[in-house]
Amino acid sequence: MTDLLQRIADLQAEARTALSRVQTLAELEQFRNVYLARRGKIPTLLRTVKDLPSDERRPVGAAANTLRRGLEAEYLAARARLRARGVRPFDVTVPGRKPVLGHLHPLTIVRRDIEEVFLGMGFEILDGPEVEEPRYNFDLLNVPLEHPARDLMDTFWLTDGRLLRTHTSAAQARVMANRTPPFRILIPGRVFRHEATDATHESTFSQFEGLYVDEGVSLADLKGVLGEALQRIVHQRVDIRFRPSYFPFVEPGVEVDISCLSRRGSHRDCRVCKGTGWVEILGAGMIHPVVLQNVAVDSTRYRGFAFGGSIDRLAMLRYRLTDIRLFWSGDPNFLEQF
């Protein structure tokens, strides 16, 4: 037993000498590895205590434990000392650290630009709720319950019978019901569709809805206003194409495409225009007389046009992006580029 107690005393002397030579935190860690870590000399010694005859176990175990606790305390004190030494006094001549500044999301930049362009054309900017009643999303827009056009959209339904609006057109009836013509209104906002995503489709995206109601408004006004506005929003010369289309709340209806900007020359493998050279940006048309009657606008006197476009797709064209899903990816490498 005296042999073992002597070994413990020797180990203590050895460890103290080693600790007194430590100059840096790295050396201190080395010390801990040699003496105190799980495979270090002291825990290894402690593990042998259980194999000793019972009368030796207690005194040897007590001595080894006292050694371990003492060295651990010395190790912690040495660590605190070395760390404190690493702290330099405050140096007023060191250049300050530049704080990272936040910035607007690209969709916000483009939404504000769209608002700016339409404000310049005499439009008023309004808002509508994202959680909507089917009445505004469908019924008042001439899309009754059993109408197959409801299948045109995949809807996120809430358990209380309401829904996440599938288009900003949901706000049309809300705002028109509270106005007397003439009026020009723009309603930007988020919309939600329960559909598979790809390079040009998201389940959450942003639209801007426009309404222009006055006496004598015609399809020519629609073409003029949209043609001018889109050029200004995309910030460059683009070709614009109007195609006949169908929406139950307009008659006639059109879809508007912009020439694809994501590639110069060949669009053969382009994910944005899928080889066609055109990107669909919005749906539009002359407001259906039934919709005007639904909101108590005299459809014999007033006519109007409406349009609903994708802010995300305009932003894709503006910044030449090839995947709409980047906007909501939350990827800082993407967002820092704006």
Ligand code: FA5
């Ligand atoms: C509508 O949402 C109609 N409310 C537009 C409208 C308003 C027509 C007023 C007539 C009068 P549509 O589902 O086609 O229509 O969507 C409008 C535009 O949003 C499309 O042209 C397209 O550019 C964009 N879009 C449609 N689905 C998605 C999607 N999943 N992700 C991103 N953009 C989309």
